Amino acid sequence: VRAVADAIAGAVHDGPAVAEGPEEGVPGKPGPVSPPVAEPTKPVGPLPPKADQSGPETVSPTGQPTGAEQARVAQSGAYLTTAQGTRVHDSDHSLKAGPRGPVLLQDHHLREKLMHFDHERIPERVVHARGSAAHGVFRSYGTAQGVTKAAFLGPDVETPVFVRFSTVLGSRGSADTVRDTRGFATKFYTEEGVFDLVGNNIPVFFIQDAIKFPDVIHAGKPHPDREIPQAQSAHDTFWDFVSLHTEATHHTLWNMSDRGIPRSYRMMEGFGVHTFRLVNAEGVTTLVKFHWKPKLGVHSLVWEEAQIIAGVDPDFHRRDLFDAIEAGAFPQWELGIQTFPDTDDQMFEGIDLLDSTKIVPEELAPVQPLGLLTLNKNPSNFFAEVEQVAFHTGHLVPGIDATDDPLLAGRNFSYLDTQISRLGGPNFPQLPINRTHAPVNDMQRDGMHQTAVHRGAAPYKPNSLDGGCPFFAGADAGAFIEVPVEVPAGRKVREAPASYSDHYSQARLFWLSMSPVEREHIIAAYTFELGKCYEQAVKERTLAVLANVDGELCAQVAAGLGLPVPDPSEPLADVSPSPALSQVGRTWPLDGRVIGIVTDGAGDLAGVADLREAVLDAGMVPLVVAPTGGVLGGGDSPVTVQRTFATARSVEFDALVFAGSPAAGADAYGARDAKAGHPRPVTTDPRVLALLIEAYRHGKALAGWGGARALFEAVGVSADDSGVVVADDSQGVRPVMELLAAHRVWERFPSGV
Numbered sequence: 159v160r161a162v163a164d165a166i167a168g169a170v171h172d173g174p175a176v177a178e179g180p181e182e183g184v185p186g187k188p189g190p191v192s193p194p195v196a197e198p199t200k201p202v203g204p205l206p207p208k209a210d211q212s213g214p215e216t217v218s219p220t221g222q223p224t225g226a227e228q229a230r231v232a233q234s235g236a237y238l239t240t241a242q243g244t245r246v247h248d249s250d251h252s253l254k255a256g257p258r259g260p261v262l263l264q265d266h267h268l269r270e271k272l273m274h275f276d277h278e279r280i281p282e283r284v285v286h287a288r289g290s291a292a293h294g295v296f297r298s299y300g301t302a303q304g305v306t307k308a309a310f311l312g313p314d315v316e317t318p319v320f321v322r323f324s325t326v327l328g329s330r331g332s333a334d335t336v337r338d339t340r341g342f343a344t345k346f347y348t349e350e351g352v353f354d355l356v357g358n359n360i361p362v363f364f365i366q367d368a369i370k371f372p373d374v375i376h377a378g379k380p381h382p383d384r385e386i387p388q389a390q391s392a393h394d395t396f397w398d399f400v401s402l403h404t405e406a407t408h409h410t411l412w413n414m415s416d417r418g419i420p421r422s423y424r425m426m427e428g429f430g431v432h433t434f435r436l437v438n439a440e441g442v443t444t445l446v447k448f449h450w451k452p453k454l455g456v457h458s459l460v461w462e463e464a465q466i467i468a469g470v471d472p473d474f475h476r477r478d479l480f481d482a483i484e485a486g487a488f489p490q491w492e493l494g495i496q497t498f499p500d501t502d503d504q505m506f507e508g509i510d511l512l513d514s515t516k517i518v519p520e521e522l523a524p525v526q527p528l529g530l531l532t533l534n535k536n537p538s539n540f541f542a543e544v545e546q547v548a549f550h551t552g553h554l555v556p557g558i559d560a561t562d563d564p565l566l567a568g569r570n571f572s573y574l575d576t577q578i579s580r581l582g583g584p585n586f587p588q589l590p591i592n593r594t595h596a597p598v599n600d601m602q603r604d605g606m607h608q609t610a611v612h613r614g615a616a617p618y619k620p621n622s623l624d625g626g627c628p629f630f631a632g633a634d635a636g637a638f639i640e641v642p643v644e645v646p647a648g649r650k651v652r653e654a655p656a657s658y659s660d661h662y663s664q665a666r667l668f669w670l671s672m673s674p675v676e677r678e679h680i681i682a683a684y685t686f687e688l689g690k691c692y693e694q695a696v697k698e699r700t701l702a703v704l705a706n707v708d709g710e711l712c713a714q715v716a717a718g719l720g721l722p723v724p725d726p727s728e729p730l731a732d733v734s735p736s737p738a739l740s741q742v743g744r745t746w747p748l749d750g751r752v753i754g755i756v757t758d759g760a761g762d763l764a765g766v767a768d769l770r771e772a773v774l775d776a777g778m779v780p781l782v783v784a785p786t787g788g789v790l791g792g793g794d795s796p797v798t799v800q801r802t803f804a805t806a807r808s809v810e811f812d813a814l815v816f817a818g819s820p821a822a823g824a825d826a827y828g829a830r831d832a833k834a835g836h837p838r839p840v841t842t843d844p845r846v847l848a849l850l851i852e853a854y855r856h857g858k859a860l861a862g863w864g865g866a867r868a869l870f871e872a873v874g875v876s877a878d879d880s881g882v883v884v885a886d887d888s889q890g891v892r893p894v895m896e897l898l899a900a901h902r903v904w905e906r907f908p909s910g911v
């Protein structure tokens with residue numbers, strides 16, 4: 159084989175691949191031909207697939223390796239081939255009748271290559287199109303055994319998972335940091351089949367009944383005539399809908415809060431939203447709500463930051479997740495449940511558990527931890543895994559069942575349905591990322607994109623021709639048996655229960671639970687979004703909605719819009735705040751936080767190197783910013799530059815440290831005059847000033863030594879301000895790291911951004 163391969167390689171590399179070049183400039187005589195493109199390296203096999211990314215065995219009729227081996231078969235051998243496995247000797251030129259002649263239809267390689275390319279795209283998800291994902295493992299504590307018989311929730315059981323995070327409204331190529339709800343969908347490959355927990359980072363939804371889903375999404379998506387704005391709720395149709403359809407008020411308030419602009423997927427909570435029904439080995443049922451709690455805490459961007467990032471780095475969240483996992487800083491979440499007795503009315507403390515616009519405050523029902531999720535592996539191929547993964551609320555395992563939440567019922571229909579058009583047929587469970595890790599023996603046959611070669615003559619039941627196989631399982635053999643709950647009898651109606659008409663009490667509860675800075679952000683968000691609307695009636699109607707939530711909120715937004723403050727149309731709800739809803743006031747681990755170290759490239763480089771090490775030791779990411787790229791200094795501690803004044807922007811850092819030349823003052827950060835090759839007498843580089851001013855405005859910790867004081871003063875930042883550390887050397891600025899535990903310097907707000 160090697161000899162044949164070498165011979166072919168020789169023919170390609172060394173032999174005359176194209177006929178002798180015709181003469182130039184002679185009419186009727188062909189001109190010279192371009193030489194074949196040389197390979198840059200010697201032939202080697204493809205990269206091995208990452209471990210454990212394949213599904214169970216499928217059967218090949220010819221005995222070729224399948225299942226776990228399939229990835230290798232899809233891409234093996236050192237030589238380029240057609241899809242039929244025929245080796246290709248040229249993929250750069252079409253087959254032509256002479257170098258300037260017409261292209262020949264017999265060129266199968268050209269035809270196949272273009273045909274495949276023409277069909278590379280599939281429809282993007284109708285919602286949640288923009289997302290990114292990672293593999294991981296869920297380790298159960300075993301604490302849920304009293305309430306569920308789900309095997310993957312037994313003590314110390316480890317289950318492989320795949321988690322996809324997403325925005326909702328934007329297209330596949332839209333920016334990550336737009337104001338929106340985020341999806342948090344988890345596929346557990348359990349031994350009893352796949353369990354999908356298809357949740358969001360916001361615990362409530364805009365609508366109570368799935369029949370309204372097309373309405374809310376049509377309102378939020380770009381206007382159908384001009385297809386703008388992309389990935390935004392700041393437009394007339396969205397606000398038109400949510401001001402008319404007031405059950406959306408609670409979710410909208412969450413979107414306008416800091417929860418609508420997360421700092422990172424790693425720093426988001428997740429919620430199952432609906433109430434689910436767990437059943438234990440004795441058949442006893444419990445109603446529950448699922449929660450994911452991030453180990454790094456729940457943190458957000460500020461709005462101006464989110465807007466800047468959408469231009470500077472639209473892949474900010476995707477990059478953050480990928481980089482953290484590549485660096486070994488594996489993000490973790492604890493899965494927990496709130497539990498409620500499975501009463502006939504399915505109410506808890508006056509809260510309707512079947513109404514997905516309501517939460518149950520954690521102070522009334524604490525979240526009880528069940529296990530730990532760790533994301534530890536990035537996908538190998540974005541399309542095959544992140545695009546082709548198909549979640550479904552109906553993918554349940556024994557011990558976990560649905561409730562009669564009408565929103566959940568609609569979802570249980572919709573997720574299966576959507577895959578038919580998105581993934582092109584009914585066989586999407588056979589795609590590697592969707593394959594269950596449990597044995598499959600269904601009687602589904604044929605269909606588009608069938609990849610299995612099923613055996614047997616009797617894909618029906620009952621049968622005697624295949625020996626009766628496969629057999630039904632009882633509960634003792636791990637069958638999924640729907641919990642036989644009583645269904646309330648009644649007339650067929652298109653109605654909702656009376657409790658569903660409470661649209662404001664929990665919006666008010668959320669508002670009252672916010673700290674002053676979080677309230678300021680909510681007011682600013684409403685003022686921004688409504689300020690982007692053109693229709694006066696839409697703005698006025700939204701103010702009428704806000705009047706029923708809180709007078710101060712309504713008055714402040716009205717002031718920003720220059721509109722009168724309406725009176726509430728109903729009494730304000732008498733509710734108690736839930737302190738657990740606020741993101742401010744606690745401290746969190748520092749892992750993976752990004753600290754920019756800005757140097758003029760010539761100053762205290764030993765100090766920069768020393769600080770870099772200290773940041774790394776603390777589990778954070780130091781990024782050195784200098785006037786130009788390359789390596790600074792030399793000797794024992796050269797410093798590699800990661801960002802230049804041209805590529806750095808404050809928004810990618812959680813804190814900035816300015817390491818100037820001792821006593822050089824503000825001028826230390828000037829740009830170099832490339833022509834002269836030496837620091838020119840500077841006025842301070844405006845890009846450095848922008849770094850500093852933005853970081854200050856966004857409540858980020860700042861520090862500096864050796865002239866930083868003068869630089870800070872040049873932009874009106876005092877060394878005595880909260881969150882500013884000025885010292886004599888790199889050792890002295892280290893306390894800046896501790897400031898990150900609170901995420902931001904909250905004392906700098908309200909700031910007007």
Ligand code: HDE
Pocket residue numbers: 283284285286289322323324340341342343356357358363367368369371429430431432514547548549565566568569572573574576577
């Ligand atoms: Fe979804 N939703 N949804 N949704 N949803 C989809 O399924 C739908 C709802 C959520 O990363 C679609 O495969 C209906 C609530 C996530 O692949 C679609 C209703 C919650 C994702 C669909 C809802 C979600 C989706 C589009 C109202 C939070 C991304 C593509 C009854 C609990 C999953 C797809 C991924 C995706 C329908 C409401 C979460 C069309 C009809 C509530 C995280 O089937």
